[in-house]
Every structure is written in structure tokens, then in C-alpha cells.
Amino acid sequence: MKDSEGKIWAGTDNGVVVLGGDQVTHYNESNGLVGDEVNRGALMQASSGRVMIGTMKGLSIYFPEETFFCQRCPKCLC
Known part of the structure; x- marks a missing residue:
């Protein structure tokens, strides 16, 4: 699917891959999808810009206004 910003969304057996500009983003169960398939x-x-993602386990909704990317590695408490 091509969204209104020109990004390509591709559903896979392991989540969704989003291709936009020079960035590739992967979403799956480990970072928020209801299911991987x-x-x-x-x-x-x-029309709101939100992306509906149908998985084998149910519906996920991507809210573009709530996207953020971590710029550093998380702290590890060992």
C-alpha cells in the first residue's frame, strides 16, 4: 500500500515493513502489532492518516502523530 506521504507499506509473515525515503521501518508483535502475520x-x-493493519490475531492501528524513534541504546540493568 502507498500512503499519503508516499511511503510503501508491505505486509509480511513477520509484521509490516515500511519503506520511506532512505528509511526502512519494521513493525511486528515485539513493538506493538497485535500479530505478526x-x-x-x-x-x-x-482519511485521518492512520493506517489500519489487519493481522491474523486482530486489527492494529498505526497513529503517525505518535511515532517516535529512540536515538540511543536503552540502559541495561544487570
Whole structure:
């Protein structure tokens, strides 16, 4: 699926891959999706800009206004 910003969203058996500009982002269960398996045709963008992601375990909704990326490694408490 191509979103309104020109990013390409591809559903896979291991989540969703988003290609945008020079950045590749991968979303799966470990970082918020309800399920990993996303079938063909299970992605759509709402007029609000949110992306609906249908997985085998249910629906996830991506809120672009809430996206953030960590700029450093997390602290490890050993």
C-alpha cells in the first residue's frame, strides 16, 4: 500500500515493513502489532492518516502523530 506521504507499506509473515525515503521501518508483535502475520490486502489508510493493519490475531492501528524513534541504546540493568 502507498500512503499519503508516499511511503510503501508491505505486509509480511513477520509484521509490516515500511519503506520511506532512505528509511526502512519494521513493525511486528515485539513493538506493538497485535500479530505478526499480515496478509495481502490487509492494509489501508484512513482519511485521518492512520493506517489500519489487519493481522491474523486482530486489527492494529498505526497513529503517525505518535511515532517516535529512540536515538540511543536503552540502559541495561544487570
